[in-house]
Amino acid sequence: MEEKVKDEKQQTIKRGDLTMLKLRSLFDKMMSVDSDQVMSVYLETDPTVIGRNRAAAQIWLKDSLKSIRNDLPQSHLKDFEKIHSNILEEAEYRISDGKSLILFSGTGFFEAAHPQIKVTNEVWWGKPSIGQLDWILEEYRNYGIIKIASEKIHYYIIGLNEVIKEWEETISSDTLAWQSKHLPPENIMREKAIPGLRGGDTKEIVERHISEEVQKFWKHCTSSIEAMKKQFHVNEIVLTGLDSQTDLFQKCLNTNEVTVIGKIPLARESSIKEIISAAQQIFQNFERTKEQKLIDKIIERSATNTSASLGIKKVLKLIQEGRSNTVAITNGSDKILVECNDCGYVMTKDAKECLHCISKNLRVGSMKTLIPPLLRKYKTPLNIVSDKVSDIFNKQGIGALWRY
Numbered sequence: 575m576e577e578k579v580k581d582e583k584q585q586t587i588k589r590g591d592l593t594m595l596k597l598r599s600l601f602d603k604m605m606s607v608d609s610d611q612v613m614s615v616y617l618e619t620d621p622t623v624i625g626r627n628r629a630a631a632q633i634w635l636k637d638s639l640k641s642i643r644n645d646l647p648q649s650h651l652k653d654f655e656k657i658h659s660n661i662l663e664e665a666e667y668r669i670s671d672g673k674s675l676i677l678f679s680g681t682g683f684f685e686a687a688h689p690q691i692k693v694t695n696e697v698w699w700g701k702p703s704i705g706q707l708d709w710i711l712e713e714y715r716n717y718g719i720i721k722i723a724s725e726k727i728h729y730y731i732i733g734l735n736e737v738i739k740e741w742e743e744t745i746s747s748d749t750l751a752w753q754s755k756h757l758p759p760e761n762i763m764r765e766k767a768i769p770g771l772r773g774g775d776t777k778e779i780v781e782r783h784i785s786e787e788v789q790k791f792w793k794h795c796t797s798s799i800e801a802m803k804k805q806f807h808v809n810e811i812v813l814t815g816l817d818s819q820t821d822l823f824q825k826c827l828n829t830n831e832v833t834v835i836g837k838i839p840l841a842r843e844s845s846i847k848e849i850i851s852a853a854q855q856i857f858q859n860f861e862r863t864k865e866q867k868l869i870d871k872i873i874e875r876s877a878t879n880t881s882a883s884l885g886i887k888k889v890l891k892l893i894q895e896g897r898s899n900t901v902a903i904t905n906g907s908d909k910i911l912v913e914c915n916d917c918g919y920v921m922t923k924d925a926k927e928c929l930h931c932i933s934k935n936l937r938v939g940s941m942k943t944l945i946p947p948l949l950r951k952y953k954t955p956l957n958i959v960s961d962k963v964s965d966i967f968n969k970q971g972i973g974a975l976w977r978y
């Protein structure tokens with residue numbers, strides 16, 4: 575499993591298709607769509623999966639669209655037909671790109687992505703179905719790398735093991751720190767008045783002055799780091815540079831918005847690829863430790879039924895009472911659930927009628943489809959955890975800490 579995940583990520587580097595950036599912008603766009611006549615499609619097209627192939631995926635898509643059409647009210651049919659043919663055309667044309675096909679189509683828009691990430695087959699008519707996108711963005715979260723030098727800071731946003739965005743900030747060229755590196759000494763001395771500078775102790779005073787300027791520049795980076803969080807949803811960063819510099823840099827930062835989760839000593843020839851692979855290890859270890867802690871807490875507390883619940887039925891109830899504080903789900907979880915078409919209440923698939931409004935108008939959806947929007951509605955954070963962390967937890971696949 576570990577090997578397979580690695581392979582999947584390596585391939586992504588080669589393609590350099592900036593998957594995570596694309597999926598994030600797709601997610602944001604679909605969040606703002608205000609229509610209930612949108613077709614959402616998630617189709618697994620990975621030909622290496624045994625028992626699946628692309629022809630079968632297309633047949634599944636056609637059949638699913640047909641069964642949706644059969645259930646539609648007359649008033650939706652005209653819009654549906656147009657979207658229907660666009661979708662089949664795109665699926666036929668692009669089915670060999672990527673491991674899956676994600677499509678959203680409605681009046682006036684058609685959006686497609688072909689990521690190297692597995693999805694659960696789904697065709698959904700109504701409001702855009704963004705649960706799986708939400709799930710993927712949480713499962714493959716972005717993190718940041720900051721490469722530190724005295725007069726230059728380089729920022730990298732890493733998503734799915736590739737650089738999805740990078741930029742640089744340089745100390746301004748009228749500071750002594752910049753000039754001492756780029757101009758001959760006699761030019762600097764001629765033009766710059768350094769307070770306290772007399773003959774004899776020049777070197778020490780100049781160095782102290784430079785170091786003050788550098789730290790001032792570094793302190794300034796706090797706002798860029800907060801931008802990493804705002805724009806790219808980065809919560810964790812890894813620092814790289816000379817040891818003495820990364821330590822000092824961290825002291826200069828003044829923010830609780832992101833966490834420094836590790837440091838990588840920079841060798842002269844370190845390539846960005848090497849830095850990413852070291853950072854990836856740090857990020858994974860950080861994630862595993864965090865997941866282990868959360869899961870241990872859930873298991874321990876749920877055993878005595880104090881402030882935590884384990885298992886889909888209990889957790890669904892807890893969420894919809896507004897009492898869940900945080901929810902953990904293993905990455906492999908893919909149970910079938912049902913949602914009430916009238917009030918949106920979500921239940922396990924054995925429900926015959928809505929537990930909330932007793933409507934019999936229920937529709938089937940996977941966990942990946944239904945749980946993320948439910949958690950958004952109740953403002954509960956979603957944590958996708960590795961299925962390697964705990965066998966006890968895996969058996970249930972989902973658990974939650976109580977708010978009260």
Ligand SMILES: [Zn+2]
Binds near residue numbers: 914918919928931
């Ligand atoms: Zn209901």
